[in-house]
Amino acid sequence: MKTIDGRQWATREDLIERSGYGGTTLKSLWRDRRANGHPEAREIDGVMHWDVELWDAWFAEQRKRPRDLSGVDRSGDPDEELPPAGQARVLGVDPARITQYAKNPPPEWPDPVRVEKLKTRDREYRTRAQLWAWVDDPMSGFGTKGGRPSGPDVKARARAVKVLDARVRLAAEALATMPDMEAGKVAALLAERHGQSVSTWKQIVTQARKQARQ
Incomplete structure (x- = not known):
């Protein structure tokens, strides 16, 4: 686990210990990230890391997804x-x-x-x-x-919104601490700290500024 600018970053091994789930499960969830809204990773010292706060929020929602198990046959010998x-x-x-x-x-x-x-x-x-x-x-x-989720359903969109809100908050905090810095430079700094592209963070910074004016 690493702390950078006050935020914790976890490796997959850290997430295994934190969640109690195996590496195969976490790799599967990362593989299906476009469908399930899994937070993006940031490479630190050549190793993938995930923002702990964002990942915990996403993981909690992932476990609460509504499911229909009515078609499962619960009869018969459990050991068969x-x-x-x-x-x-x-x-x-x-x-x-x-x-x-x-x-x-x-x-x-x-x-x-x-x-x-x-x-x-x-x-x-x-x-x-x-x-x-x-x-x-x-x-x-x-x-x-x-x-297995095959596309962005209502829950997936809700998780994506929650993750976006967290990133908007990060952008707002950066703007507050660096009010004289150009938006593009703030976006580049956030991309370096938290992963994803500079263009993505530019959009998030713009949204944070809009919300600040409201």
């Missing part, structure tokens, strides 16, 4: 080992979804309890208990549109 078709029935999805998960696993997708070696592929078995625990984990993303 199921092949992909059986896993699909428990989750109430097309078997192709399980095949997709094998190639591109969603956050927290459980490891198989055993793997059957076939001539052309491996068949992975998971228990009902594993699948139930997975769908009940809000970070799995299961139960949202498409099983």
Whole structure:
């Protein structure tokens, strides 16, 4: 964890410890950032870091996303080992979804309890208990549109607005401490401190100035 200009910046390892989620989950969330509104990173000493305040706010909202789990089958032996078709029935999805998960696993997708070696592929078995625990984990993303957010829904837009508001506040603070500095230079300084492009920060600085006049 690093502190720069009074703000804390965390590496992915710091976020793993902070959130309690594994590296695979956090990498998946970062990979899907265009859909889920994940905050941008800043490179510090050659390592990606995230603004802790922005990331915590985003993460809290991510865990509160509304989900529909009504299609999940909660019956049967929790310890029964199921092949992909059986896993699909428990989750109430097309078997192709399980095949997709094998190639591109969603956050927290459980490891198989055993793997059957076939001539052309491996068949992975998971228990009902594993699948139930997975769908009940809000970070799995299961139960949202498409099983994983595929585009900016209302919640995603709300998260994006919240992150933008935080950045406008950062710009307002910078303008207050450097009132004589040109907007372009303020934007360049903010881009250096917090990541994203100078042009993006110019827009945010302009918005902060508008709000200050109101």
